[in-house]
Amino acid sequence: QKEVEQNSGPLSVPEGAIASLNCTYSDRGSQSFFWYRQYSGKSPELIMSIYSNGDKEDGRFTAQLNKASQYVSLLIRDSQPSDSATYLCAVRYGGSQGNLIFGKGTKLSVKP
Amino acid sequence: GAGVSQTPSNKVTEKGKYVELRCDPISGHTALYWYRQSLGQGPEFLIYFQGTGAADDSGLPNDRFFAVRPEGSVSTLKIQRTERGDSAVYLCASTPGGGREQFFGPGTRLTVL
Numbered sequence: 310q311k312e313v314e315q316n317s318g319p320l321s322v323p324e325g326a327i328a329s330l331n332c333t334y335s336d337r338g339s340q341s342f343f344w345y346r347q348y349s350g351k352s353p354e355l356i357m358s359i360y361s362n363g364d365k366e367d368g369r370f371t372a373q374l375n376k377a378s379q380y381v382s383l384l385i386r387d388s389q390p391s392d393s394a395t396y397l398c399a400v401r402y403g404g405s406q407g408n409l410i411f412g413k414g415t416k417l418s419v420k421p
Numbered sequence: 422g423a424g425v426s427q428t429p430s431n432k433v434t435e436k437g438k439y440v441e442l443r444c445d446p447i448s449g450h451t452a453l454y455w456y457r458q459s460l461g462q463g464p465e466f467l468i469y470f471q472g473t474g475a476a477d478d479s480g481l482p483n484d485r486f487f488a489v490r491p492e493g494s495v496s497t498l499k500i501q502r503t504e505r506g507d508s509a510v511y512l513c514a515s516t517p518g519g520g521r522e523q524f525f526g527p528g529t530r531l532t533v534l
Binding site: 399408413 | 452454461476477512520527
């Protein structure tokens, strides 16, 4: 059973702080990793993808991947109230276009 | 450019009825995916098309669920004899040929009374 685990939260951080979101996955065959943001009542929006070990930065977002530990994280710097949403971690096991396995998501609340 | 579109945005039906949900992927995207999302859960994979054929339908929960993509573009998810447990948001995503990232449509909220 391929699983993706996330802390459901809620994770509450003050405005301007760094939010750290974590995700673990069960299968070492995983090749592709994604973070989606989902506002309440909306569909998931892709914000980061990462395919190799290390860090990948895009604006205020940094994705970190450690395949040995089967761990992927998302850091949000200078958190804003508009970042308040549920963040979904998704993993693809093998193949470049297979389906994604999602975690249940972590709800982030950024307090002004 | 235009994103993935899904119709209807909301569908309310009665138990035992048949429903069809439509997905129009991003133009030129060859891979198309259906997921469903229940409250408080992440999206759950249903079926994936590469072109006109179903490359993987292992996520379809039972034979009441069926999906087609006859011309390799628009896809229709069909649910027969709906049950209250089918109530969820049905999400469609697409990927360009050779691409790895999936882009989601707005979803169809299905409510079975």
